Amino acid sequence: NQEKMVALYVLLFGQICVASCVLPIGSQPEQVHLSYPGVKGSMVITWTTLNATESIVEYGLWGGKLFTQSARGNCTTFVDGGSEKRKIYIHRVTLSELIPGFTYVYHCGSEAGWSDVLYFTALIESTSFSPKFALFGDMGNENPQSLARLQKETQVGMYDVILHIGDFAYDMHEDEGRIGDEFMKQIESIAAYVPYMTCPGNHEWAYNFSHYRSRFNMPGQTEGLWYSWNIGSAHIISFSTEVYFYLEYGLDLLFRQYEWLKGDLEEANKPENRAARPWIITMAHRPMYCSNNDHDDCTKFESYVRLGRNDTDPPAPGLEDLFYRQGVDLEFWAHEHTYERLWPVYNYKVFNGSTEEPYMNPRAPVHIITGSAGCREKHDGFIPKPREWSAFRSTDYGYTRMHLINSTHIYLEQVSDDQSGKVIDSLLLIKDVHGPEAWL
Ligand SMILES: *[C@@H]1O[C@H](CO)[C@@H](O)[C@H](O)[C@H]1NC(C)=O
Ligand SMILES: *[C@@H]1O[C@H](CO)[C@@H](O)[C@H](O)[C@H]1NC(C)=O
Ligand SMILES: *[C@@H]1O[C@H](CO)[C@@H](O)[C@H](O)[C@H]1NC(C)=O
Ligand SMILES: *[C@@H]1O[C@H](CO)[C@@H](O)[C@H](O)[C@H]1NC(C)=O
Ligand SMILES: *[C@@H]1O[C@H](CO)[C@@H](O)[C@H](O)[C@H]1NC(C)=O
Numbered sequence: 001n002q003e004k005m006v007a008l009y010v011l012l013f014g015q016i017c018v019a020s021c022v023l024p025i026g027s028q029p030e031q032v033h034l035s036y037p038g039v040k041g042s043m044v045i046t047w048t049t050l051n052a053t054e055s056i057v058e059y060g061l062w063g064g065k066l067f068t069q070s071a072r073g074n075c076t077t078f079v080d081g082g083s084e085k086r087k088i089y090i091h092r093v094t095l096s097e098l099i100p101g102f103t104y105v106y107h108c109g110s111e112a113g114w115s116d117v118l119y120f121t122a123l124i125e126s127t128s129f130s131p132k133f134a135l136f137g138d139m140g141n142e143n144p145q146s147l148a149r150l151q152k153e154t155q156v157g158m159y160d161v162i163l164h165i166g167d168f169a170y171d172m173h174e175d176e177g178r179i180g181d182e183f184m185k186q187i188e189s190i191a192a193y194v195p196y197m198t199c200p201g202n203h204e205w206a207y208n209f210s211h212y213r214s215r216f217n218m219p220g221q222t223e224g225l226w227y228s229w230n231i232g233s234a235h236i237i238s239f240s241t242e243v244y245f246y247l248e249y250g251l252d253l254l255f256r257q258y259e260w261l262k263g264d265l266e267e268a269n270k271p272e273n274r275a276a277r278p279w280i281i282t283m284a285h286r287p288m289y290c291s292n293n294d295h296d297d298c299t300k301f302e303s304y305v306r307l308g309r310n311d312t313d314p315p316a317p318g319l320e321d322l323f324y325r326q327g328v329d330l331e332f333w334a335h336e337h338t339y340e341r342l343w344p345v346y347n348y349k350v351f352n353g354s355t356e357e358p359y360m361n362p363r364a365p366v367h368i369i370t371g372s373a374g375c376r377e378k379h380d381g382f383i384p385k386p387r388e389w390s391a392f393r394s395t396d397y398g399y400t401r402m403h404l405i406n407s408t409h410i411y412l413e414q415v416s417d418d419q420s421g422k423v424i425d426s427l428l429l430i431k432d433v434h435g436p437e438a439w440l
């Protein structure tokens with residue numbers, strides 16, 4: 001009898017344990033990341049739970065009493081487009097009236113579960129701020145080779161902002177969206193500490209870019225497809241090259257984006273605006289130029305992004321002319337899993353400042369392709385003989401650092417993760433004049 005009782009207890013206890021140990025704690029916050037909404041003194045905190053909960057951030061100044069302030073936001077249900085129609089809950093809270101330059105300690109969640117304790121520094125709004133960036137594209141859930149180095153560098157405060165130039169996770173929608181969850185958990189170690197600013201890439205195509213649009217919270221009203229924001233002496237424009245390729249989601253998106261880009265550039269070029277924020281920097285996924293040996297359109301002569309498309313009705317305008325006419329200074333791209341720096345270039349022609357100092361008062365925009373952060377597709381290769389606009393190329397895994405020094409100087413360098421963090425390329429871009437008059 002006693003033996004029977006023991007067996008029964010073991011059985012019962014076993015079942016309780018199976019039930020409570022195997023079920024995920026669905027109210028526990030995960031995938032915490034930050035973004036800057038483009039409004040002075042604010043920061044958006046986004047995270048996910050597997051069950052619906054309230055959305056609360058508790059925070060306070062570093063060194064002070066913990067969690068003296070709290071803010072509430074809201075939660076939306078995101079339904080993956082796959083057969084399971086899997087649901088996750090995405091929480092967004094905007095903190096406002098932060099003191100620029102001060103560091104805050106925070107955690108997020110609800111009374112049903114809190115994140116780890118995290119921290120960030122509120123962005124300085126002054127145009128004389130000299131922010132530092134890490135930037136890259138094409139980082140995956142599998143083989144994210146640069147991530148470890150970025151984690152340490154971000155957590156010790158080397159960067160104010162991270163720019164991810166499209167292609168996340170490979171792919172966020174896979175395994176009913178679980179790959180997206182895993183990837184967002186992986187990047188929490190960088191994205192929960194500094195604003196993580198994004199643009200869409202081709203790997204986000206599934207279900208009309210719904211994972212991208214829902215998981216990230218960028219400024220503006222387009223769910224992060226195209227937007228701009230200001231930091232220090234720069235106006236940064238992020239947009240979607242994918243509107244040129246996924247026409248099934250609407251050709252109108254391509255035209256809407258073009259009109260928006262034109263309007264945004266005209267506004268940024270108003271004399272008082274360009275004087276305050278003289279640098280205009282763009283970021284988008286697929287490059288206008290590249291010298292890779294794959295079958296992308298930049299390898300050939302007719303990049304859609306550069307020249308537009310004439311097989312649509314009406315024909316779709318490209319962006320090289322617009323950006324040149326509006327005096328864009330610097331253009332970041334990714335998609336090719338390599339790093340490539342170009343001499344100042346317009347319409348395949350090199351416009352060096354001078355032969356000795358090509359980046360001192362260049363007479364055309366400067367393009368950088370930085371898509372080598374690491375993903376399951378590994379590296380891309382190069383054609384053997386680069387064209388004359390190609391200045392430096394590397395197939396090493398790595399990422400780019402940018403220091404926006406002031407209104408005349410930007411310093412860029414390329415970090416090789418394969419070579420233990422060695423800086424393999426650098427460039428000082430100097431401009432005494434910004435805007436289209438700089439090309440004369
Ligand atoms: C949490 O979510 C799971 C999966 O959607 C569901 O089965 C479960 O009932 C939820 N739990 C609560 C407490 O709502
Ligand atoms: C979430 O909050 C934001 C800002 O308060 C608001 O604009 C938005 O409409 C809210 N969304 C929902 C679904 O309540
Ligand atoms: C795709 O999403 C965009 C942005 O939300 C929307 O404007 C467009 O109509 C959608 N396209 C389709 C085919 O649903
Ligand atoms: C259309 O574009 C293709 C590729 O860019 C080009 O070869 C062709 O000449 C263009 N056709 C017209 C009519 O402009
Ligand atoms: C641009 O400058 C670089 C570096 O001095 C030089 O190698 C290249 O030939 C120049 N290109 C042109 C077209 O002047």
Ligand SMILES: *[C@@H]1O[C@H](CO)[C@@H](O)[C@H](O)[C@H]1NC(C)=O
Nearest residue numbers: 404405406407408409410432
């Ligand atoms: C910008 O910084 C550079 C390098 O420190 C310096 O030489 C230059 O004078 C500065 N320009 C302005 C306008 O302050």
Ligand SMILES: [Fe+2]
Nearest residue numbers: 167201202335
């Ligand atoms: Fe890509």
